[in-house]
Amino acid sequence: MSDSKKTGQNADEQKIMIGLEIHASLGTKTKLFCACTTEEAEPNSATCEVCLGHPGSKPVLNKTAVEFATKIALALNCKTNESFFFSRKTYFYPDMSKNFQITQYEIPLAEQGFVELPLGKKVRIRRVHMEEDPAALIHPNGMGKSNYVLIDYNRSGLPLVEIVTEPDIESPKEARDFLDKMENVLKYLGVLKGENPLKVDCNISLEGGARVEIKNVSGFAAVEKALNFEIIRQKQEIRMGKKVEQHTRAYDAETGLTVALRKKETEEDYGYIFEPDLVKIALSEKEISEIQKTMPELPDSKAKRFQQKYSLAEYDAKVLCADFELGKLFEKMVELGAEPKTSSKLLTRELLAVLNHDSLELSEIKVFAKDFAELVGLTVDGKVSDKNVKNSMINYISGNKESPKQFLEKNNLLISSSINADEIVEKIISSNQKAADDYKKGNEKALNFLAGLVMRETKGTLDPKKAQELLKSKLKKADK
């Protein structure tokens, strides 16, 4: 019997089980339990006795935070609990001056939801709960590089929503798909704070092995990399006949490796107790339905509407709505009079190709619906070739201030009229009689040669297919 058999694990056949815990920062104006601002401020200036944990101070629950958290729960198809309460999670660390964090444990805000991935698989959501953020620990010159640490209590008490999935995710790629989809849903809700509101902890195990947690990975690409590394590492352990123990690891983005931190505490180790300073909260059906009424349209229903209203293909509608900014841009263009199908094609094919090529997100660049609507107009009127649509797009995305239309005009890339193309084709034929004769004798290559000359003469404004068609029709006529 091999060593790996003895441990009951076989490295290559193990099913991968991944569960995620996502902390989302809510975009409320004030903190979760006090009136301190959530805006950027001088370190340790946005604090009060409540978020510093002074004796005798009493927390008061922020109603807007409950509303935002409920929206998240509803958008993730969760069942909200009629009543819930807060607990104290006891631990000692400099980032928590009270020695406990107010969070939810026994009865969270909501449970039993799901997120549907693009291919239809449902990843179950175990729970959604609210909690306060601890203070920020600042390591001068980077982690472990100084013998002291700075603390900023401005972050202490910021409202967080924690979303916990069941271990339904079966690959690092699927984890990334899940996070993309979930982030998009949360963006539609408009309840998140700032540019990077999500932090992810990953739990991963190979069937039969213990669960390993990778803490605080920032960025979805990093989540995928960390998980990929961890799978290889755990398989290696199993092959060497070792048993994977339950513990917590950190991901080092510079090296792409995970490193062991500590033996994982179980939730019981924290000694949760009921938070006596906050009353039990009841959310009535009426209150929930009021919140439901203020819910914006979410990606899946928006995609269905795009399909029906603008006669788009299902796939295109889904691609448009899979990015909050892209869907918004599309509708603005249509409002400005751009033809829907051409607009959809321009965004889902050309724009996304350019963005992917440069590893850019739409939210990172500045584009105007008006400029794209203009380009769609030119395309519909047949005034610009596909090639130059792409060129004008590349120029626009690269940060040049000129719009695609300005770029096309400046470089004489607009097709003025078809007569012009006719004349050019005739001119090319008459000055390249030998090639024209070769084509008539059946040499297809000669046609490509002539089409190339036409393209050069028209500076690529003519569609190559159109150039070939014009040449063919003229060479036939000349034959008669």
Ligand SMILES: [Zn+2]
């Ligand atoms: Zn405060």
